[in-house]
Amino acid sequence: xxxxxxxxxxxxxxxxxxxxxxxxxxxxxxxxxxxxxxxxxxxxxxxxxxxxxxxxxxxxxxxxxxxxxxxxxxxxxxxxxxxxxxxxxxxxxxxxxxxxxxxxxxxxxxxxxxxxxxxxxxxxxxxxxxxxxxxxxxxxxxxxxxxxxxxxxxxxxxxxxxxxxxxxxxxxxxxxxxxxxxxxxxxxxxxxxxxxxxxxxxxxxxxxxxxxxxxxxxxxxxxxxxxxxxxxxxxxxxxxxxxxxxxxxxxxxxxxxxxxxxxxxxxxxxxxxx
Numbered sequence: 001x002x003x004x005x006x007x008x009x010x011x012x013x014x015x016x017x018x019x020x021x022x023x024x025x026x027x028x029x030x031x032x033x034x035x036x037x038x039x040x041x042x043x044x045x046x047x048x049x050x051x052x053x054x055x056x057x058x059x060x061x062x063x064x065x066x067x068x069x070x071x072x073x074x075x076x077x078x079x080x081x082x083x084x085x086x087x088x089x090x091x092x093x094x095x096x097x098x099x100x101x102x103x104x105x106x107x108x109x110x111x112x113x114x115x116x117x118x119x120x121x122x123x124x125x126x127x128x129x130x131x132x133x134x135x136x137x138x139x140x141x142x143x144x145x146x147x148x149x150x151x152x153x154x155x156x157x158x159x160x161x162x163x164x165x166x167x168x169x170x171x172x173x174x175x176x177x178x179x180x181x182x183x184x185x186x187x188x189x190x191x192x193x194x195x196x197x198x199x200x201x202x203x204x205x206x207x208x209x210x211x212x213x214x215x216x217x218x219x220x221x222x223x224x225x226x227x228x229x230x231x232x233x234x235x236x237x238x239x240x241x242x243x244x245x246x247x248x249x250x251x252x253x254x255x256x257x258x259x260x261x262x263x264x265x266x267x268x269x270x271x272x273x274x
Contacts, residue, residue, distance in 0.1 A: 022059065024233050026082045030060035030090075032225035034145055036115060039211045040264045041066050047268070049137045050110035056099045056126075057117025061087030063143070067113070068092070075109075077102060100125045104133055111139045118142035118267075119189040123196025131202035134271040140203065142193045143266045148182040153250065153258055160246035165232075165239060183263060193267040203269035210266075216259045219251040 022029055045051070051072045055064045058076030060083050067074050068091075076094035078084045084094040095102070099121050112130040114121065130140045149157065194206040223244050226232060232240065251258065 022080060022083060022228065022230070022233060024082075025227065026060055026080075026086045028224065029083070029228045030062065030086050032221070032228060033059075033062055033116075034147075034215060034262065035062055036066050036143060036145065037211050037213050037264055038066075038070075040143065040209065040266060041070055043209060044111065044113065044139065044141045044143075044266065044268070045070055045072060047270075048111040048139045049135060052109045053111045053113060054109045054133060056112060056114040056130075057120060058087055058092065058094060058115075059083045059117070061090050061092040061094070063113065063115035064092050065090065072111075075107075100129060102129075107133075108135050109133055109138060110135055111141065113141045113143060115143045116145060118144075118193050123192045124199055125196075127193075127196040127200040127203065131200055131271050136271060136273060138271045139268060140197065140271070141266045141268045143264065144186055144189065146182050146186050146263045146265060148261045148263070150258060153254060154182075156250040157247055160250055161243060164243035164246050165235065186265070190265060190267050197267070197269045202273075203271055206267050206269040208265055209268055210263055212261060212263050214259050214261055216257060218257045219248055222251060222258075223248055 045067070053067050053072045053074045055061075055067065055074055055076045058064045058074075058078050059080075061076060064074045064076050064087065074092065076084070076087055076092045077099060078087070078094060078096060079098050081096055084096050087094045097103075112133055114126075118126065127140065134140065148154070190208060197203045197206045226244065226247060227235075227240060232243065235243065
C-alpha cells in the first residue's frame with residue numbers, strides 16, 4: 001500500500017520479523033489498505049480453468065473478498081493468526097501456515113494468487129509449491145498494488161521518513177533514493193517472481209499484466225494507512241508519532257489532499273507438464 005514497501009531487503013522472504021509483523025494492527029490494515037481493481041480480478045478469473053482459488057498471504061481477506069464477490073471459491077492461507085482472525089470474521093475460510101510448509105492434504109486449485117505478499121515467499125520454493133497445487137493449465141498470479149504519489153510529495157515523504165525513523169530504517173530509505181519511482185522500487189520483486197517461475201520449469205514464460213487507477217487521499221486517510229507499511233509496522237510509538245506529524249505537515253502544505261496513481265501489476269504464468 002505505501003511507497004515504503006519496495007524498500008525491503010533484497011531478499012525480503014528472509015526478513016521473517018517484518019513479514020510477520022502486519023497483524024500488529026490487523027483492523028487498521030483491513031480498514032485502510034486498498035482493494036484490487038475489478039479489471040484485474042476479472043482477467044485472472046477468466047484465465048483460470050475453474051473457480052477454485054488459493055489466496056496465499058491472504059491477510060485480512062481484502063483480495064479474497066474481491067474474488068469471492070466475483071463468484072470464486074476461495075481458501076485463504078496466511079502466516080499470522082491475527083490477520084486470519086479478521087478474515088474469518090468476514091466470512092473467509094483461512095488456514096494458518098507459511099506457504100512453503102503448508103500441507104494441502106490432496107487439495108488442488110485452478111489458481112494460486114498472492115496479493116501484495118509474494119515477495120515474502122521464497123520465489124523458487126514458492127513457484128515449485130504452486131506448481132504442485134495447480135491443476136493442469138492453472139494460473140499463478142503474484143499481484144502488487146504500486147502506489148505513486150505526485151513526485152514532489154514522494155520526495156517530501158521520503159525526507160520526512162528519513163528524519164523521523166531510526167538510523168537503520170533511514171539508511172534503507174536513503175539507499176532507495178528520493179528520485180526513485182515506486183515502480184522502480186518494486187521492479188526487483190517482479191523480476192524475482194518471474195525468475196522463480198522460470199526456474200521451476202513447470203510454467204509457461206511469465207508475463208506482466210497491468211492496470212492503472214487513481215485514488216484521492218485526505219491527510220487523515222493517508223496517515224491512517226501509513227503505519228501498515230512493512231517498513232513502519234515495528235516502529236516504536238514515539239518514532240511513529242514523529243513520522244506521522246512530519247508527513248501530515250507535508251500534506252497540509254500541499255492543500256490537505258492529493259491523488260495517488262496506482263498501477264496494479266500481476267506477474268502471471270500457467271502450469272504445464274513438460
